[in-house]
Amino acid sequence: MKHYHYIFTGTGLSALMTVYEMVLSGKFKDKSILLIDENSKKTNDRTWCFWDDKGLYDDLASAQWNSAWFKNETFERQLNLNPYQYKMVKGLDFYNRVFELISKEENITFLNQKVIDFQELGHHCVVKTEQESFTCNQIFNSIFNPELVKTQTKYPFLHQHFIGWFIKSKEPVFNPDCATFMDFSVEQKGNTRFMYVLPTSTTEALLEYTLFSKDLLAKEEYETEIKNYINKLGITNYELVEKEQGNIPMTCYPFWQHNSKNILNIGSAGGWTKASTGYTFKNTVKKSQVLVQFLSKENDLTKFHKADKFWFYDLLLLDILDQKNHLGSTIFSSMFEKGNATVIFKFLDEETSFGEDLQVIWKCPKMLFIKALFRRIIR
Incomplete structure (x- = not known):
């Protein structure tokens, strides 16, 4: 069996973004990397949107907007997004960007096969496809397993x-x-x-x-x-x-509990999606950059994840929508009807101070979240 330093099982956004950041860092040229996916990534299978104030992927964005409407059945408000812009990136444009870059790297290989199993065996890992098997030092898995979440009731x-x-x-x-x-x-x-x-x-x-x-x-x-x-x-x-x-x-399910010293779950499989909104692209950019910095200093993948206040905020919202799914419009409308759009987007980007958090949270229906907090405490 051929051996690699790193194997990525699945090449969704998180895997491709991480490998992209590895190449840009210039710190992994001595590491052999294998990406495995049954999807060849040659079609425009999705579109990502995100807000940004730092020029992120401006050259790849197929469209950008400086303002946006928020509407419900009783009011509408045109939001001035300054200093943010709302951007759209097509999946195929991103895939082409990444594969063009990695095709020039002799240490990176892409294999168009389906992963059927992977596991850690002491000091190394094994990955099996329908055709062959490989060994590696560490695995980055982005193949989502919904059964992990469906078979429990603690996290909606x-x-x-x-x-x-x-x-x-x-x-x-x-x-x-x-x-x-x-x-x-x-x-x-x-x-x-x-x-x-x-x-x-x-x-x-x-x-x-x-x-x-x-x-x-x-x-x-x-x-x-x-x-x-x-x-x-x-x-x-x-x-x-x-x-x-x-x-x-x-979901706020703690996927990181399934990480091991040599296997790290990333992307949706690792809880990288923003649980309260489903936004993925910006979160993945941040997580992949942090992961690449982590790998240059640390070898134990169980040390990568850290839960924060935003994880708990998201958990309370999902607790409410899980029990009273019809209240989503009420909650989001309360935020955007009179709230500061810039602070709201900063909050959703998980970049606010606690004082700014309160500016957003106090706009929401308070009793809903107070009750959700007490239910979560006694759960």
Whole structure:
């Protein structure tokens, strides 16, 4: 069996971002690295959006917005995002960027196979695919195992699930300078449901029907709601250019408990997704950079994770949505109706001081969170 220093089982965003940061650091040229995935990453299978004030991936962003609408059934507010910009990066553009870089690195190999098992055996690890096996010093696993969460009840488990349509309309109804961040004016039907609208011209946009809930929908229900929203915008003639579909786990389950000295769970498999919003891209950039710095100094992967106050904030919100899923619109609307948008985005980026935390938290329905806190304490 061929031996590597590091093997990445799965090459989702977290694996590719980590390897990308490894190459940029210049500190891992003496380490052999193998990436294994059954997906060759040659299609545009997803779109990532994030807000940023530091020029992050400006050259890769297919669109950027300086303002965004927040809406519900009773009010709407145009948010000035300054100093942030809301950005969209297409999956294929990111994949191409990473693979172009790593193709020049002689120590990095990509294998298009399906991983069926991996385990730690004393001082080394073994990874098995459907065709062959490999050994390595350490494994970075991004293959999500939902059974870890489904078989326990201490930590709630919701899905952020969605279908998105890229459309081109005959009518110029979109404002390419302003995105719709969340539109809760759609019928909630006992859940947390909203629309994203990400316009790239006056006639082109990505419309995404999104839910935070326990159960998925039939494909037809998502698409019916998208059609209804298109009609509501006054669009009578349009071309469906592309579709995307996704399901992001939303949970504060402590995945890090399954890490070992030589196996680290990353990405959704390691709890890298922002549990309260499902946002992944910015969190992964931060986590991968911290991980690369960690690896240059430390060899015991059990020491990587540290829980913080934001993990607990997210846990309380998920506790509420788990029991009363229809209150998502109420909670997010209370934050954005009169709150400082810059502080809210900074809070969601987990970069606020405790004083700034309170500016956001006090806008939320207090009794909901107080009750959730007491339930969590006695749980």
